[in-house]
Amino acid sequence: MTGTPILSTHALTGGYGDFQALFGIDMELHEGEVISLIGANGAGKSTYLKSIFGLLPVQPEMVRYDGQAVGGTPAHRMVRRGIAMVPEGRRLFVGMTVEENMLVAIDNARLPEAEGHWTRERLFELFPILREKRRQPIEDLSGGQQQMVAISRALLCQPRVLLCDEISLGLAPKVIREIYAILPEITAAGTSIVLVEQDVSLAREASNRLYCMLEGRITLTGASSDISRDAIAAAYFGASDAVA
Numbered sequence: 001m002t003g004t005p006i007l008s009t010h011a012l013t014g015g016y017g018d019f020q021a022l023f024g025i026d027m028e029l030h031e032g033e034v035i036s037l038i039g040a041n042g043a044g045k046s047t048y049l050k051s052i053f054g055l056l057p058v059q060p061e062m063v064r065y066d067g068q069a070v071g072g073t074p075a076h077r078m079v080r081r082g083i084a085m086v087p088e089g090r091r092l093f094v095g096m097t098v099e100e101n102m103l104v105a106i107d108n109a110r111l112p113e114a115e116g117h118w119t120r121e122r123l124f125e126l127f128p129i130l131r132e133k134r135r136q137p138i139e140d141l142s143g144g145q146q147q148m149v150a151i152s153r154a155l156l157c158q159p160r161v162l163l164c165d166e167i168s169l170g171l172a173p174k175v176i177r178e179i180y181a182i183l184p185e186i187t188a189a190g191t192s193i194v195l196v197e198q199d200v201s202l203a204r205e206a207s208n209r210l211y212c213m214l215e216g217r218i219t220l221t222g223a224s225s226d227i228s229r230d231a232i233a234a235a236y237f238g239a240s241d242a243v244a
């Protein structure tokens with residue numbers, strides 16, 4: 001790909017205290033693109049997203065966003081700059097309503113709701129069930145509906161980059177399709193997406209390019225439509241000939 005990426009990482013290393021989980025991750029995300037990151041449990045996908053998003057320590061030059069070194073910037077400032085995350089497990093606020101959960105990140109948003117593309121009204125059009133349930137406590141919603149709230153909360157930050165950590169996990173196929181159907185709308189609105197996804201078929205279909213991770217390293221990358229299933233299987237499980 002040509003041009004300056006909106007987000008990139010450079011020999012990114014990281015982990016938890018003395019435990020190193022990531023060993024030099026290079027990645028580029030260009031404007032309007034969806035990239036997916038696949039890999040087995042424990043490969044380091046969530047750790048990688050957290051490292052980008054300022055939830056784990058990294059060196060400044062390891063993460064570049066919009067032409068600047070931003071590695072290690074705290075998450076709330078990342079949000080203000082234009083990076084938002086839908087975390088694994090959704091992390092919604094129990095005891096608050098659907099709408100309160102949606103609004104919780106707005107104070108920190110890159111743009112005020114009225115100036116941004118994403119408004120509650122727009123999100124209620126995309127996810128009509130949330131309009132219906134807007135005054136209900138979040139714990140009364142199904143898993144899929146809660147995921148819609150988590151995505152809405154992130155979009156209300158008006159991000160230029162959206163990091164999604166396993167948004168399909170534990171959801172019924174119909175709900176997954178409903179949620180994935182809005183990804184083109186998100187990119188059309190000017191937001192590029194990094195998608196961590198366990199389901200390889202879903203990851204391929206939804207993304208322009210794919211990265212496969214194994215034990216903290218990228219073992220395969222290429223255009224999602226070009227990479228063969230055999231190459232993915234080899235990269236996923238660690239055969240030495242996994243080359244795109």
Ligand SMILES: Nc1ncnc2c1ncn2[C@@H]1O[C@H](COP(=O)(O)OP(=O)(O)OP(=O)(O)O)[C@@H](O)[C@H]1O
Nearest residue numbers: 016019021039040041042043044045046047048088
């Ligand atoms: N809070 C933590 N403290 C210490 N080690 C951790 C912590 N979270 C994850 N790890 C370890 O870091 C490595 C990478 O885990 P990570 O959760 O990033 O993998 P993953 O690819 O996202 O897997 P999953 O799909 O299961 O979430 C694993 O060895 C894991 O045990």
